[in-house]
Amino acid sequence: MPTARYIANDKLMPWLLSLTETRQVLAPVQAGGQTLFAPLTADSQLDINGLADASAKAALLPRCETLFEFHYSKSEGIPSKTELEVRETLPDQDTFLFGARPCDAKGFTVFDRVYDGGTRRDIYYCTRRDKTIVATLACTDPADTCFCNRVGGGPGDTDGSDILFTPVDGGYVIEPVTERGEAFLAEQPLVEAEDRKEEARKVREKVAEAMPDEGSLGGAKGEVLELFDDKEFWGDVTAKCLSCGACSYLCPTCYCFNMTDESNGDDGVRVRTWDNCMSFQFTLEGSGHNPRDGKAQRMRNRIGHKFSYYPELHDGNLACVGCGRCIVHCPVSMDVRAIVAQARDRALAKQEHAND
Amino acid sequence: MASSIDDLKSAIKKALPDLDMVIAWAAGPDPLSHTPLFITEEADIERIEWDPRCSQNLAGYLPGLRGKKVGIVVKGCDARSLVELLQEKLIDREDVTIFGLHCTGAVDARTARKALGSLRGLESVSIDGGTASFSVSGESKTLPLAGVLQKKCFTCTGADAEVCDHFIGEHGQPPQVTDIPATTLEELQAMSMEERLHFWEDQMSRCIRCYACRSACPLCVCQDHCAAQSREPHWVDQTDHPREKLMFQAIHALHTAGRCTECGECERACPMGLPIMTLKQALNLSIQDLFDYKAGTDPDQAPPLFEFREEEKNIKERDW
């Protein structure tokens, strides 16, 4: 079934633009000095060198989406009665997501387990997922802050992707990963390149082998949980944290959201927006009680969720894909790798001490 | 000449026994940006770094540590934030031990990263005269300051901490930068109103509302109870419209008018690279005109918008 195809470097942009006739194409483009995923137009500056500054998650989980609209009006016959009309607003657009990295695509699998969990399906997410083809670009130059290989991923992995592009001499070898990917490629004017599959595989293998192996960050779910009541540890680790939200919003696996009603007179919408567990208000209760009223507790939950609670609930899969954006963009250079490793070492030391 | 790191370390070593902690900088995961270091034991002092990669304004941590005896290392701009905190009585002078430095400029990690390409093997960074030297695997790469320095350094009003307990090294001038590109404020001032609105709509379309700008601001001690997230009154809604995001920036700029010392942390922290300090700079110009006042210079002054005078010097209401 799967057939490899090829596209030359100079044909890439024209081909992507041709796709915009039938659907939205999201790709990493330069904007204001940064690289982020945006709808591709003829004026776009495509930037596929390295990792985009923002993750691709807005393709499936937009920063803000309208769940439904509502409208109040006076009843025709009875002036004292108010009518209320509520209308759901489901996503509707076919999308080709190009240039996500394997870490971005793996992030989608983190969402899938939560948003598409058998009987419990989030219709907004699932509709977008069904209407989006994820075309991932294998990495050739991982940064020092990339650590996908330490969290169960890799620079050429295909988890969560429909199609994989691998850079080779002169262009890209394109391979389908899912049936949806193959069905899409079968209709595209791309040359077959079965004979270049091996070349692509070697490129990916070389890049994966060159990534430094500093040990897995998975398998620490027990240790992280053990340190839950260790106030000194979490206090030290978060001394410099500003409790902002840059890490959550750039993270390809953070999926927490808020729902709020915004109205303008008689009309309004209920919107779903990204939320962030590093914010003070996240767990603030109506009574005024806040279970996580300090940044130490909030970071403890963030690390706990990604490296302990989520893997506990989902067969050991971590809710971190090692993209390193949180490290690069943190205003004070917090390092999640160091925090998890320190947590593990400290918990193990405590265990040994307890055995003395 | 930048203050010597060895002198800094020995000054801290001497003071540490009488303090709960000292805040300085250490090497972090980003080769172009050092990270805050909270020193509680003498052994921590060895980790101190002092070079143009010490960007973070450490003064922002002080209000949260009120009641403790804290030592803090500050560059010129950081010290002005500290003075502002003193003016607003958000920190107590007797509980803060200030180690002041002469700064030769702070590297902009974003632009430097692009200018250098690969950061592998980056060992040290120094600034001398009008250039920055990056030592990469033993080889030195020299780049003009205008391309790698933080924009706020181009308009530095003083590279030395004026108010401090221990000044390390010798006083000196701000970094000498040639061929400074036009600032965003200058670009905006050359635009029509409509063009300016379009500019900000475009910038704000990329804002992700992470509030890193607010969290990084040393003055935003009320970030947990911010007007931007209040529903009563409801100034800003949660939709992704640039208008809402610009409204937050406007609130932030107004709330810091006459208090902002242009330390640049808001812009540096912004993961989307938005030029948000510009709004504060614009308001500070108005404050300068109306009140002859510049924030962060004299601990005994008070921000003009904190006070009410029956007769303002430059605002002649009765003559209108």
Place this chain on the structure above:
Amino acid sequence: MTNTDATNLYLPDMGTIQEVIEETANIKTFRITLNNPDAMRDFRFEPGQVGQLSVFGVGESTFVINSSPTRMDYLQFSVMRVGELTEKLHKLRPGDQVGVRAPLGNCFPYKEMKGKDIVFVGGGIGMAPLRTLLLYMLDNRDDYGKISLLYGARSPFDMAFSYELPDWLEREDMTTELTVDNGTPDWKHHVGLIPNVLKEMAPSAENAYAVTCGPPIMIKFTIEALHSLGFKDDQIITTLEKRMKCGVGICGRCNIGTKYVCKDGPVFTNAQLKELPNEL
């Protein structure tokens, strides 16, 4: 029909307020019917489950369905006025429209509780979740052993369901004790903190369950009192309050460790709570 089967997990059903009862100065009870007659007829829930009530334009909040599944003329929610949404709810009148997303969460283990003696200990608005289970058990009286209720509030004026208390006091198939922190001249019942009165009542822990709900500090001391009476942690059941949004375990907000209060709770035994990280 559980909400998780619904095509759109976030779209509320439209409901109409049929009756509003002023319980106390800051608690009102709303009796609501779903507009769609099929939805109302097919609505099923188990005691302890909650619902999200929407006032469109303001937002949503979680309240326990405190009517009993055995009495389906309406769905009852009791609301304490504490913030923006509850303030707006309190202004609504019969005929006004609200959104209902229900049932959500887990329920009291009413099946395991069969054949046992049940001790209800409620404080203030905490009586609401207890009411649903109490009424269910009274409507299935033969399935349960001795039923006793201790209900306390700050003062007689802070007692919810005051119009039902005379019936509960008189019934022969349950014992009811009331207590207040501050009495009034004509107050005929106990004056004293709930845990202390509980110890005086000294219900037997043998073959019994205790169900308690109220302000956190009251729950804490009540559980201590129950321990002193011999109740083990798996015999003590409570229901938690937490900030919730989606109500279906997706938005990530209400977790305590691996458990989502909206999905794995809000009903927990004290034994289950003790296994959770200390983050209540």
